[in-house]
Amino acid sequence: MIYTNKQRDLMRLWQQNKLKRINLLEGSVSSGKTWISLVLWAFWIASMPKNKPYLMCAKSLTTLKRNCLMLLEELVGGKNFTYSITAKEGKLFGRTILLEGANDARSESKIRGISLQGAYCDELTQFPEDFFTMLLSRLRISGAKLIATTNPDKPSHWLKTQYIDRAKELDFLDLKFLIDDNTTLDPEYVKNIKLEYTGVFYERFIKGEWRAAEGAIYTDFTNNPKVFQLDAPPDDIAFCTLGMDFGGNGSAHAIVCTGYSRGLKKVVVVDEYYRKEVISPLQLERDTVDFVRRCKSRYKIIDMYCDSAEQVLIKGIKNALAREKIPINVHNARKGAIIDRIRFTASVMAIGRFFVVKKCRHLIDAFSNAVWDGKKLDDTRLDDGSVNVDSLDAFEYSIEPYMKDILNLNFLRKD
Numbered sequence: 001m002i003y004t005n006k007q008r009d010l011m012r013l014w015q016q017n018k019l020k021r022i023n024l025l026e027g028s029v030s031s032g033k034t035w036i037s038l039v040l041w042a043f044w045i046a047s048m049p050k051n052k053p054y055l056m057c058a059k060s061l062t063t064l065k066r067n068c069l070m071l072l073e074e075l076v077g078g079k080n081f082t083y084s085i086t087a088k089e090g091k092l093f094g095r096t097i098l099l100e101g102a103n104d105a106r107s108e109s110k111i112r113g114i115s116l117q118g119a120y121c122d123e124l125t126q127f128p129e130d131f132f133t134m135l136l137s138r139l140r141i142s143g144a145k146l147i148a149t150t151n152p153d154k155p156s157h158w159l160k161t162q163y164i165d166r167a168k169e170l171d172f173l174d175l176k177f178l179i180d181d182n183t184t185l186d187p188e189y190v191k192n193i194k195l196e197y198t199g200v201f202y203e204r205f206i207k208g209e210w211r212a213a214e215g216a217i218y219t220d221f222t223n224n225p226k227v228f229q230l231d232a233p234p235d236d237i238a239f240c241t242l243g244m245d246f247g248g249n250g251s252a253h254a255i256v257c258t259g260y261s262r263g264l265k266k267v268v269v270v271d272e273y274y275r276k277e278v279i280s281p282l283q284l285e286r287d288t289v290d291f292v293r294r295c296k297s298r299y300k301i302i303d304m305y306c307d308s309a310e311q312v313l314i315k316g317i318k319n320a321l322a323r324e325k326i327p328i329n330v331h332n333a334r335k336g337a338i339i340d341r342i343r344f345t346a347s348v349m350a351i352g353r354f355f356v357v358k359k360c361r362h363l364i365d366a367f368s369n370a371v372w373d374g375k376k377l378d379d380t381r382l383d384d385g386s387v388n389v390d391s392l393d394a395f396e397y398s399i400e401p402y403m404k405d406i407l408n409l410n411f412l413r414k415d
């Protein structure tokens with residue numbers, strides 16, 4: 001194993017007995033935090049009592065497996081580390097390791113009764129604060145330690161205000177890793193990954209800074225909207241998906257038709273429907289049928305994703321489409337975390353793979369004017385009726401099922 005200089009610094013702290021009770025490796029993406037944290041975890045555990053319990057957790061068991069357990073197995077070998085996700089348990093150098101997902105229902109109550117010798121947390125900012133507080137109170141065996149990794153978040157995040165800012169008064173080690181510290185990476189990969197992030201995401205995920213999200217969201221689009229606009233749809237659209245957001249209370253009904261070139265190389269919004277005034281469900285059904293028919297006459301479309309909050313309207317639309325014999329699968333939209341959807345869109349824009357046809361003026365307007373809501377605790381878009389988030393939601397519903405695949409094309413990335 002060859003360490004980067006930064007990783008060697010960490011291992012030296014361990015050898016010199018300078019680790020603290022809580023040890024946090026924070027900073028940019030791909031900076032080598034998870035890799036070295038697992039090496040350290042394995043070495044440390046091998047030096048600790050055999051008959052005491054240890055815990056490894058990430059936001060879910062699936063993420064834990066994908067980001068950590070598979071790599072740990074690779075690093076120490078299948079003889080020294082075995083695990084079962086269904087049994088939620090592993091053995092590392094003969095020590096029992098409990099496995100938990102911090103966001104899984106009842107996870108906090110699961111760890112409530114136990115005393116731990118050690119704990120490992122991947123992507124700590126994604127944990128509920130309650131879970132982490134409980135976890136720390138469980139580390140009550142003499143010499144107990146916690147090793148965690150994370151990317152930075154907003155400065156008001158609990159991990160920053162309650163721990164990092166109080167590192168001196170707590171028994172807490174905070175080590176910053178930057179992408180340029182990871183000298184094992186191909187420089188071309190580093191160059192590309194830096195291009196993929198803009199705005200607040202660049203500050204956090206590349207520069208490794210705790211930054212608040214403020215001002216324009218899609219900075220590239222806001223600064224230079226023309227670059228993303230096409231006069232007409234390109235002729236290499238392989239298929240399209242539709243996303244629909246329902247209006248009410250001053251918001252609009254919006255449907256966005258998103259096209260994908262072969263191999264998902266390019267994302268092009270080719271058509272939109274937008275209606276803000278109050279209309280009857282029957283009118284909405286008629287409008288939807290017309291719009292879907294128009295899109296299907298030009299493109300191959302199999303799936304439509306609708307805001308799941310409106311089951312009655314969805315049912316009506318499904319029936320109307322069936323009555324008109326328009327074959328399309330109408331699904332509930334996934335509605336994953338908004339921050340992930342925003343990050344995705346900002347990325348495809350930044351790497352030059354996103355376009356919108358000029359006539360979709362509502363979506364263009366929405367991208368140009370979207371701003372962060374500085375008043376909210378979480379990173380969210382301003383949604384006070386002054387800007388159009390309906391078209392953005394509709395666009396995101398249309399593309400959500402393909403987000404991971406699209407980004408995976410260019411870059412190795414975790415979820």
Ligand SMILES: Nc1ncnc2c1ncn2[C@@H]1O[C@H](COP(=O)(O)OP(=O)(O)OP(=O)(O)O)[C@@H](O)[C@H]1O
Nearest residue numbers: 002003004028029030031032033034035036151184
């Ligand atoms: N010393 C090393 N030797 C070989 N490969 C390494 C080393 N350190 C890191 N890597 C590789 O570099 C890549 C990024 O490392 P890692 O996943 O640990 O980064 P990270 O800081 O946890 O990133 P993120 O914030 O995105 O989770 C991985 O593919 C990892 O296997």
Ligand SMILES: [Mg+2]
Nearest residue numbers: 033034035149
């Ligand atoms: Mg990591």
